[in-house]
Amino acid sequence: MKRNKLKRYILIYLASAVLLTVFIGPFLWLVSSSLQMENQLFRVPPVWFPNPVSLESYREIFMGAIYDESYASTIGKSSSSYQARIYLRSFLNSLIIALSVSFFSVLFGAYAAYPIARMDFKGKYFLLFSILAVRLVPALALAIPIVLFAKKMGMNDSLITLIFINMSFVLPYVIWLLQAYFKTIPSEIEDAGRIDGCSRFQVVNKIIIPLSLPGLVTTGILAFLLSWGEFLFALLITESEGSFTSTVVAAMFATMVGDISYVTIIAAGVLSVIPPVLFALFFQKYIMSGLLSGAVKN
């Protein structure tokens, strides 16, 4: 019996090792590559661990953003690439978009989710179904009219437009998660408030929202993660450095051939991954419960 247990553990840890290598290995290699010198990167066979650890790639991105062209001459390079110079700004744009999207989605979503969780009204299930159906619509079908419209109204190349569009696929998700969360709050607490003379609006503001803070935060984080990686609309709507998002610049890095150095491309990739991965690891318990409650109730 003991022998069997040992055998079982060996099998489990062997499988876990394979799992880790396959699913975390590529990511670690990206990080390791970003810390190498350009010439190490091109070594065959590859250098597995950077030695010495070089921050050159990150320096190009940070200094490039601050000093523009003039920085290039100070380090004796011909020029820091265009993408490296605009990357930091795009990172900031992505942050602004993702934070605004999660704030407004949770705010609007909470008020929309409350009646679904707590009230009976005609068309409730139709509403819930249509909200879910929105997630099935291919973004490309929406992209054509939205881009035409945005250009006509002079609203292309703007962060506000992107925030608005991102909410189209984040909101349904948020409403779905929040209505499930609100149902877990005992309705007695709410009834007590109503007897004390609170209106429905006050009930939401003073009872439901404060009591749901953990759920709201979880949902907000998921909303952040969903909008951080958005690419299609960012690609179609943005036209200049002022509004490019980090995914657009990362795609530019990856698809343009030119004088860009590989380490810089890779470092940009690593930087784009930092916010979502940190969020995912820090809040993993909340995220998992959020993801799962959304799925199980389906």
Place this chain on the structure above:
Amino acid sequence: MHVLKNKEISHGKLALIFSTPALFVLTVTVLIPIIYAVYLSLFRYKLKRAKKPFVGLQNYEKILTDEKFWDSLTTSLIFAVSVVGIIITVSFFLALLLDQDFPGRGWLRALLLIPWAIPDVVNALLWKWLLHPAFGVMNALFSMGGMIDEYVAWLSSMPSAMIWVVIAYSWKNIPLATLLILAGLQTVSKSLHEAAMVEGASAWQRTLNITLPLLKPTLTVVLIFETIFALKVFDLIYVLTSGGPGRSTSVLGWSIYINTFKKLDFGSGSALAMILGLITLFIAIIFYSFLDRGERQ
């Protein structure tokens, strides 16, 4: 009496008032665009031409008789079927592993969130680097293992380009599917397993005869979502292959993008997008009806 009546009407109205901001956003960003896209698909709407005449269903007719469309559709279906098959199979076994009780299980689950959190574009960038024809790690590993004699440009020949696109996509999407299936596994009762163990059923028999049937609803839901998402793939193709080599990884999403935003043919692009939407809807309905039937039995 009057107050009571007032209250009864007010639920619907209150719901409407509460949902107004959300409904406004969804109307402007989803409902109106869809209607407008249907409308556009009935016109010959090319950005370069001044005249944009109504042509009825001609755009659809043109697409359905165009060989390129059927090629793209086939490519999309091949991609979706491979990806969904791999994701469901691998996730099922990973979930079985993570359902075991062992020290470090929590860490493993947490780390699994990393690929999930990586944006699609960066995932593509990562795989482009791994597959680099001259300095890619895959080339190094395969040649060290003696599987290739010289370095290969994986993404510029077939079928390796399609295979790697499928792998890159699955790599990012397996973790979430695994966690969803894991949640489903935890609803499978342990007592059934114990009873079967007493009867002398092997671990494999138990998985096949107890776990799998009880997991069917979860697996169907994962199947629906993975299929729908796989049919919409775009970001990965854009960065990794741009539909190439030739048109061999040109999935429907990529064709819509090229037709609309490169050839600036908004009418036919909209029609193509509508067709993709209808295919998605059709597949969702088929799966849902299967799920429904399964639950009633």
